Amino acid sequence: MSTRVKICGITRVEDARMAWAAGADALGLNFYLRSPRYVTPEVAAALARTRPALGAVVGVFVNESPDVIRARVRDCGLTSVQLHGDEPPEACAGYGVPIIKALRVRGPEDVEKARTYVGAGDVATLLLDGAAPGYGGGGVGFDWSLVARLADAGVPVLVAGGLNPGNVREAVRATRPYGVDVASGVEVSPGVKDAEAVRAFVRAVKTLAWE
C-alpha cells in the first residue's frame, strides 16, 4: 500500500514546484484569513497552475461561506476542498469536488463525531488533526491509537497534526492511513517550506511499505 502525502500551506510557486518534485501527491492552499499560510485567490491560482497531471490541489477553508468556497474552486483550480472548521455534515456538499472533512481530535468522542460525516454529502475523506489552538497548522498531534476506531467506517482517513520527517514513519506504522498531511513540520517559517524537510518527509513515507 502506498501512503499519499499532502504538503499543506504552500504560499510560494518555488515551494509548490519543489514539493511536487519531491513526490507530494497533493498540495494544500489555505484560504483561512487568520492563517499565517493564507493565500489570495490570485496567488492560489498561480500555485494551482504548477499541478502535475496526477496531482491534487486542495483548498483549505474554516467556516467559510459556501459562495466563497464555490468561487475559489471555480477560479483557483482546486481539485478538492478541505473543510477544517465547525462545518456540520449537511454543509459538506455542493462544491462540485470531493470534500475532505477535518476533525480536531482530543479524545474518542471526536472520532465518534467524525463517524457522523461518513456518507454525508460529498465527504470523500476524513482528516484527523490534533487540537491546536485556533483551527489547525499548530503542530499539535493526537493519540494515534484512536484512528483504529474508524477502521470499519469504510472511508479513507488522512492523519495530520504535529507530523514531521522524524515521526511520520511511526505515524504511518501506527495508523496505516490513506495519507498524511503536514503544514508546520516541514517549514522554515509559517508558509515558507524547508526543501530538505519536505524531501525527507516524502521519502520517509514513500519508502515505508506496509500491507
Ligand SMILES: O=C(O)c1ccccc1N[C@@H]1O[C@H](COP(=O)(O)O)[C@@H](O)[C@H]1O
Ligand atoms: O496550516 C494552517 O495554518 C491551518 C489553519 C487553519 C486550518 C488548518 C490549517 N492547516 C491544517 O492543519 C493540519 C495540521 O497542521 P500541522 O502539520 O500540525 O502544522 C493540517 O491538516 C493542515 O492542513
